[in-house]
Amino acid sequence: MTVGIRGAADIGDETTVLVLAPDVGKRSVDACVAVLDRLGDRIDRVVPVTISLAPEEWLSMWERESTTEQTLATCVDVDRTTRSVAEAGAAGSAVTVERVDDPTDLETLGRRVSDVLQRADDAGDSVGVAVHSLTDLVRHVDEPTAFKFVYTLGEVARRVDGLVVFHLDPTAHDDETVETFRIVCDAVVDASRGRRGPVGG
């Protein structure tokens, strides 16, 4: 299914959601927050996976925009630069930042997110993971590797009734790449334009 932002509440029980939004200013984070927001009670905790954007920027966006009871307890930060955990948590929030140093090491990233999902499940909470962004990941690994990661992370989330939102900037990829990632995801929220009907089945 493909919906606009306003239709995100109709995602229902889908597990993997591709969010198409241009990476201009904060629009892409905005779109991810808006999708998670509209899922309301389905999610207890939100876990952003930040790649090019600093965690504190993501967290402050979340605090500003989110209107639900969902809590933001953990952030998985993927970056090989020397941003420290203390710096990442400087916004004064109680959010734990877990680091993955190598953005090409999707095995470690997958395991880290999987651990977060499992811990939340053990506590009786369901998690909405926001991978921000898939466009950044594809800058570090090739498309087939990113595709396998998307599918596998979705399967891990499915086991614990979680959900994963993958942001993709459609202007940064050719149509074929965007279409390939549409196929691997259960639902698509197209925030790059107005609401429109199903695309490509």
Added chain:
Amino acid sequence: MGDEIEGRERDGSLYLPSLPPDMASARHLVVVAGAEPAATDALATVLRDDGTVRTAYSADALRESLDAEVDVVLVDSELVDGSIDPLLTDVRTREFDCQICVTTPGPDDAVALDTHVDTVVGREPDAVRQAVHRLAMRARYRERLEEFYDLAERRAALAVGERDQAALDRLDRQLDRHRRGLDDLSEDLGADSVFDAALSPDERTLASRTADEDTSAEGPSGPTSPDDE
């Protein structure tokens, strides 16, 4: 250890541990390589209950036995005098992907390796059989996932190009079937090992897009560690 294996072989019962039906029914191709023909054949006999097995009693024979059909390679740590690293590197760098298991004399014996292997296990037949099942399942998952990507890529190319609806419908049906098969396989893989299964060692530490950057202190082949279970 050798006496223990022979004793268990006579007993026979330990060679048939209870396995999930989906694991037991799946067939795979394994190469068992060890310097001791009797012990190697004994392991091969155990593994033939679940799949097709080739045996190799030397490094050269192992190299000759490899092809794209092989799912799992079982290499004894004492197959060659000295380090087995060059041999493992040779296996790992073949153009086809397979799961590599190193067997050691005892279950807790450490083996120093620079090459990434998928698991290290003692020679005890029950443990080896379980390890091979697990690795074969990972091999199937990776293979199916790669097929799934190929189908998705074809479908995407067709969708953005000339839209042949009949071909799109056909690909959609194939994608659905593949997805169902993958869902079942991933159910059987634990969350700890599903990412190992999904990504080949090259993909796990892919440096091709960032060749000018230092990818990892552990080197391009990644760390060697026992399978996490």
